[in-house]
Amino acid sequence: MDIIKLNPGGANCYLIKGSEGYLLIDTGMKGAAVKIRRQIRAYDIKPDQINHILITHDHYDHTGGLEELKEMTEAQVIIHADELKDNSKNKNQSNWLFRVLVKVIGAITPEGKPEAKIQPDVMIEGDLDLHEWGYSARIIHTPGHSPGSVCVVTDDGQCIAGDTLFNMFPRSHYPIIVYDRKKLADSYRRLEKEDCTVYHPGHGESITKENFQKRILNKGKYMKD
Ligand SMILES: [Zn+2]
Numbered sequence: 054m055d056i057i058k059l060n061p062g063g064a065n066c067y068l069i070k071g072s073e074g075y076l077l078i079d080t081g082m083k084g085a086a087v088k089i090r091r092q093i094r095a096y097d098i099k100p101d102q103i104n105h106i107l108i109t110h111d112h113y114d115h116t117g118g119l120e121e122l123k124e125m126t127e128a129q130v131i132i133h134a135d136e137l138k139d140n141s142k143n144k145n146q147s148n149w150l151f152r153v154l155v156k157v158i159g160a161i162t163p164e165g166k167p168e169a170k171i172q173p174d175v176m177i178e179g180d181l182d183l184h185e186w187g188y189s190a191r192i193i194h195t196p197g198h199s200p201g202s203v204c205v206v207t208d209d210g211q212c213i214a215g216d217t218l219f220n221m222f223p224r225s226h227y228p229i230i231v232y233d234r235k236k237l238a239d240s241y242r243r244l245e246k247e248d249c250t251v252y253h254p255g256h257g258e259s260i261t262k263e264n265f266q267k268r269i270l271n272k273g274k275y276m277k278d
């Protein structure tokens with residue numbers, strides 16, 4: 054399956070094609086809608102062909118563009134219920150270096166505030182099979198980075214990971230914010246079972262299966278808990 058990567062600023066956004074139209078995964082920062090409209094034009098895709106928007110988790114770099122994109126596409130918005138229930142998203146069990154980094158980024162980023170509450174059309178409890186909506190993929194619940202973080206796994210073995218995986222720093226694929234280390238480790242074990250060939254992270258370039266195994270499963274401190 055061809056996965057289209059979009060760069061509207063903030064986090065990576067991805068588009069997957071279904072039988073009826075497209076699923077957009079994440080929405081970048083405020084102002085993303087105009088950029089996404091321009092970027093999808095290059096693929097001959099119109100905004101009203103986007104039928105669904107999945108929010109992998111409620112961080113501003115993934116949800117900032119949601120309101121404008123919802124207006125532009127009239128797509129149905131999907132989010133995991135746990136992401137809206139739990140308010141303690143600022144808890145961070147990451148390592149000290151990342152915790153400092155997150156504080157610095159928060160201080161210098163004016164948009165670093167929570168967006169208006171998301172009003173979803175579809176709330177996921179657990180996983181969600183997307184086949185009945187015409188996509189060859191499933192949404193799986195992978196808490197850890199945040200309570201309601203999800204990944205999309207396609208039938209051909211690709212994983213769109215949100216911030217469950219990062220690719221911003223040398224030899225590390227851990228997110229810089231970790232809401233719950235134990236749950237994150239369990240989610241990595243869950244992803245291991247899915248046995249994907251490639252992982253598309255919320256930030257940075259795609260991650261190979263080998264690097265997922267080497268840098269997360271074999272070596273990871275989270276896995277040893
Ligand atoms: Zn992010």
Ligand SMILES: [Zn+2]
Pocket residue numbers: 110112198216230
């Ligand atoms: Zn995040």
